[in-house]
Amino acid sequence: SDGTHSLQRIHCWLNPLFRIGSKRRLEEDDMYKVLPEDGSKRLGEELQSYWDHEVEEATKELRTPKLTKAIIRCYWRSYAVLGVFTLIEEVIKVIQPVFLGKLIQYFERNEPDNMAALYEAYGYAAGVSLSTLGLALLHHLYFYHVQRAGMKIRIAMCHMIYRKALCLSATAMGQTTTGQIVNLLSNDVSKFDEVTIFLHFLWVGPLQAAAVIGLLWQEIGASCLAGMAVLIFLMPLQTMFGKLFSKYRFRAKPKYDSSIRNFSKNSHLFVSCRKEISKIMSSSYLRGLNMASFFTANKIILFVTFTVYVLVGNKISASRVFVAVSLYSAVRLTVTLFFPAAIEKVSESCLWSFSHMQKFLLLDELVKSHVPLTQEDKKEASVEIQDLICYWDKVSSLLIFTSLPQSSLLSTVLGELPAEKGVIKVKGELTYASQQPWVFPGTIRSNILFGKELQPQRYESVLRACALKRDMELLPDGDLTVIGDRGATLSGGQKARVNLARAVYQDADIYLLDDPLSAVDAEVGRHLFEQCICGILKEKPTILVTHQLQYLKAADQILVLKEGHMVARGTYSELQRSGVDFTSLLKKDVEEEGEKGEAPRSPRSRTLSQNSVRSHSSSVLSVEPVHTMTEETRTEGTIGLRMYWKYFRAGANVIMLISFVLLNLLAQAFYILHDWWLSYWATEQEKLDFHSSYTNSSNGTNGTISTNTTQELNLNFYLGIYAGLTGATIIFGFMRSLFMFNALVSSAETLHNRMFNSILRTPVRFFDINPIGRILNRFSKDIGHLDSLLPWTFVDFIQVFLQIIGVIAVASSVIPWILIPVLPLLISFLFLRRYFLRTSRDVKRIESTSRSPVFSHLSSSLQGLCTIRAFKAEERFQQTFDAHQDLHSEAWFLFLTTSRWFAVRLDGMCSVFVTITAFGCLLFKDSMKAGDVGLALSYAVTLMGMFQWGVRQSAEVENMMTSVERVVEYTELESEAPWETPKRPPPDWPNRGLITFDRVNFSYSSDGPVVLKNISAMFRPREKVGIVGRTGAGKSSLISALFRLMEPEGKIIVDRVLTSEIGLHDLRQKMSIIPQDPVLFTGTMRKNLDPFSQHSDRDLWNALEEVQLKAAVEELPNKLETELAESGSNFSMGQRQLVCLARAILRKNRILIIDEATANVDPRTDELIQKTIRDKFKECTVLTIAHRLNTIIDSDRILVLDEGRIHEYDAPHVLLQNQNGIFYKMVQQTGKAEAASLLRTAKQVSRAQERDGSLIIFETAL
Secondary structure, rough: OOHHHHHHHHHHHHHHHHHHHHOOOOOOOOOOOOHHHHHHHHHHHHHHHHHHHHHHHHHEEEOOHHHHHHHHHHHHHHHHHHHHHHHHHHHHHHHHHHHHHHHHHHHHHHHOOOOHHHHHHHHHHHHHHHHHHHHHHHHHHHHHHHHHHHHHHHHHHHHHHHHHHHHOOHHHHHOHHHHHHHHHHHHOOHHHHHHHHHHHHHHHHHHHHHHHHHHHHHHHHHHHHHHHHHHHHHHHHHHHHHHHHHHEEEEEEEEHHHHHHHHHHOOOOOOOOOOHHHHHHHHHHHHHHHHHHHHHHHHHHHHHHHHHHOOOOOOOHHHHHHHHHHHHHHHHHHHHHHHHHHHHHHHHHHHHHHHHHHHHHHOEEOOOOOOOHHHHHHHHEEEEEEEEOOOOOOOOOOOOOOOOHHHHHHHHHHOOOOEEEEEEEOOOOOOEEEEEEEEEEEHHHHHHHOOOOOOHHHHHHHHHHOHHHHHHHHOOOOHOEOOOHHHHHOHHHHHHHHHHHHHHHHHOEEEEEEEEEEOHHHHHHHHHHHHHHHHHHOOEEEEEEEOOOOOOOOOOOOOEEOOEEEEEOOHHHHHHHHHHHHHOOOOOOOOOOOOOOOOOHHHHHHOHHHHHHOOOOOOOOOOOOOOOOOOOOOOOOOOOOOHHHHHHHHHHHHHHHHHHHHHHHHHHHHHHHHHHHHHHHHHHHHHHHHHHHHHHHHHHHHOOOOOOOOOOOOOOHHHHHHHHHHHHHHHHHHHHHHHHHHHHHHHHHHHHHHHHHHHOOOOOOHHHHOOHHHHHHHHHHHHHHHHHHHHHHHHHHHHHHHHHHHHHHHHHHHHHHHHHHHHHHHHHHHHHHHHHHHHHHHHHHHHHHHOOOHHHHHHHHHHHHHHHHOOOHHHHHHHHHHHHHHHHHHHHHHHHHHHHHHHHHHHHHHHHHHHHHHHHHHHHHHOOHHHHHHHHHHHHHHHHHHHHHHHHHHHHHHHHHHHHHHHHHHHHOOOOOOOOOOOOOOOOOOOOOOOEEEEEEEEOOOOEEEEEEEEEEOOOOOOOEEEEOOOOOHHHHHHHHHOOOOOEEEEEOOOOEEEEHOHHHHHHHHHEEEOOOOOOOOOOOOOOOOOOOOOOHHHHHHHHHHHHHHHHHHHHOHHHHHHHOHHOOOOHHHHHHHHHHHHHHHOOEEEEOOOOOOOOOOOOHHHHHHHHHHHHHOOOEEEEEEOOHHOOOOOEEEEEEEEOOOEEEEEEHHOOOOOOOOOHHHHOOOHHHHHHHHHHHHHHHHHHHHHOOOOOOOOOOO
């Protein structure tokens, strides 16, 4: 839209929004829809086409593609037009002082009767007023358009970055991290918002400086060159500050990336990230110097100019002084602020952000051939593989182990892993359930439908087949319950079943299921196999990866893979006859086949009904408590003085705060005295000149000859005081800036550290109910504001605020009647500010909260990349991302336009004030001195820009204080018990490993359901205890209570020490855990094994050898110093589990907890883990939670939990005698062969124990 039209719109269309905002809190629904030309999809696709063209050209010319070229080609026309606005604005700024000078000259000539001169003066007064009005309109028109241009480029880049993230190949994923991509989206793209504002000043600045030199030359001759020399010296100085500032931010940046990466990777475990604080501190000192030099520049320039002017023999006069003051003011802003800012922003963007984004956009993409499928193909759906050889990564310096060969095979079928050699043909639509269940933020229903339409009948049957029906009935909102980030609100088993239901609901031709049965217990596993894989999918080709060998009989064909090679292939009976080693893992089920003499049925249609002893109240129907996601908090109303006090006190003590107030007052006092002294000097000179000319003329008329016609002012006195005032202004100006920047950056550091410590110390439940995007937003964007924007804005606001008070004080002391228009203007200002802030604050808060979903969507998409691509859902996820972006753009655009709405009105009022002052001086012309008029008018003109800037900066400070508020909110989170307490356990504690639970109740939150009810049990020293129970029985909650992840009720005693009395560090360090999802950090292999550097290399190699990883690690390029990919993704699940096991071996603790650690590994790795545990942890108390009964059947005792209570607790052999017990039923559900094998093992363990006599242990501990 053209300029006048958009200004009209700035005036009117926001009024309804302000009316709503003044009455109640604004909500997202109150926002205006984003304009079509600002839509994420449209902007992104436009820039993408230019980037694709640039990549093509660069490939032809054998050079690296340049992102800047693509952006310039796309936006140069629309952006270049905006240069006209700024040119006209700067021309008006230069002409206005000329009008001002002519007006002052009228008062200097002092001709009350000359009407022609009076009318001319009225013309000049009108010129001053009109140029003020013109500046008000043009300035805001320019800023509105450039900020919108910056917004468009940012939106387009975000669209491109997300689009690229969806196409990254496996190799590319190894070269970047979630943290880096989130940082691109949060910090790097925001540079476009800043760079577009200042870019035009790169050419306008020098032009304006040349024009000002010309006008000053006419006014004060060659002396102006001295002042301009200072200005030109200051320009490169500030430019140098700008570049140094970029350099320090550039150095701080990699630390910033890693801090966000550590955070996003695993929010429960992250490494302190504040190494960049010294760089940020240095850059803040530079900002302080830059600001102080801006504050004092004008005074230094005027001092040098007029010192030279009077020393070469000229006399000072009011018109000359104030024309020079105004001209220097006009050029100072451009030359000392906007021009260096342009250089700083351009160098920072090009140096860092552009190269970062360009590097990311040039990463390898996954190319999938989308061949259209004929109906024929769909009928004959098949997967054909011949002589296939694949590598995960051949070129990177990281040697990447193929994860489990089975999963790699599915990756190849999906096209994720390109074939190096051989043929792979897929006929038909594919669908896929990943090994690590993936869910995205949204409702359970949207996770299952995944873009497909809801067909109630099919949907119900899928829920039943995937054992989700009962879960849905028990959840607060059924299938419309919102799943949080990473599915934190669901249990592992529920996530796995939702993940499977998604694949099954898609009406595809071929189903690829990567180990969907491992995360659920035996009974649910059997239900899923019968009702889902052999039920709903019985007519469909299905490739199932599994370690659960009891299901192999139902397969039409079995493929046995070992270390990436196919060992055998055939039906179950063929493989049994061939004697492949897998049959040794299967116990032959003699009873089941054979004597029945039934006609053979196709293996797939057999329902295995003789084994399904399911009762209707079985675990398929049991359910775990669900944490519901909390809404992101958005505080209301003004930000109280307490918040400011907290902010200041975080970085300075009370004495420092008092000294700041004094410093500010002193700096401002000297600043004003500097101007007043010039005016006083000019007035004295004028009096003297008038007196001399009067004496001369009277002497001439009397006919006497004057001996001393000219009296000189004492130059040394006037110049001396002027120099002293200049020096004081500089010293106090610099001290104030540096001290305040130092204090405010210290505040940011303190608050960051407090927030970091608070997050580390908050109970784990916090991460279950808050999405990672929300936490990342506070650490990236809000801390970014506290680091760089808020200190600058705050110091600027205080300077401007004091200058405004000074201006009004000076003007009213010179012309008291100026207070008459000032007071009503001040009242309307304050009213308008309150009216504006009510809406603006809400818009800013919505802008902050609407940014979180963008990050959450990005990080959840990266986690589920394979699934999204397998379902061909990239386009839909891109649309969702665009919708999140558009919502954020609505808030951002409103934030831009509301700021301009406010500024235009403020400047309008100010131009009224300038008009009143200009014409008022002419009305009271008889009583006015030229010096006073000059001071009043030049101050009124500066007040014009300054008043609205000060009011807007105060609003901006308040808006940015919402970031402080959000950070402070996270510094006051509920905390866990203290890490260390005065009561310390003995150094060798626990030396036996006796654990006693005495009437323990446990809940995940104070208002949540009790998940462990009145648990009393004892785990004896050196005892191996298996903990079993159906999904949701409270197995993991038992471990949570032991580790005090939330405080349990009742007593837990370990070796005579009550755990609730000691610090959490003392407790948790003395127990080792191998978790369900193995946790590896981004860092070296050494850091993963020994995070606190407590062990020698020899110990580390021994531990690796014991878990059979020594050979694998020796093959890595840098052995123990090899950097692992994010989350250890270059290791298979089994290898990651083994690293965790090696870590536990090194700790040599007396208590080891294993939480379903072997659920996702193949039987061989499982056997290795069990064997290592039996050998290495012989002297330890071991508690094992397991879904696979064969991993715990050789335990000394087994604890069976049901609905949070102990159902039975005894030796496995004893439990198997009770045919009504849950454990007996669980064993029977594994199939006859497996059940017989489990019974045999239990008997053997029982005999061994009787021989050992190891059961004579003191039971008195209870």
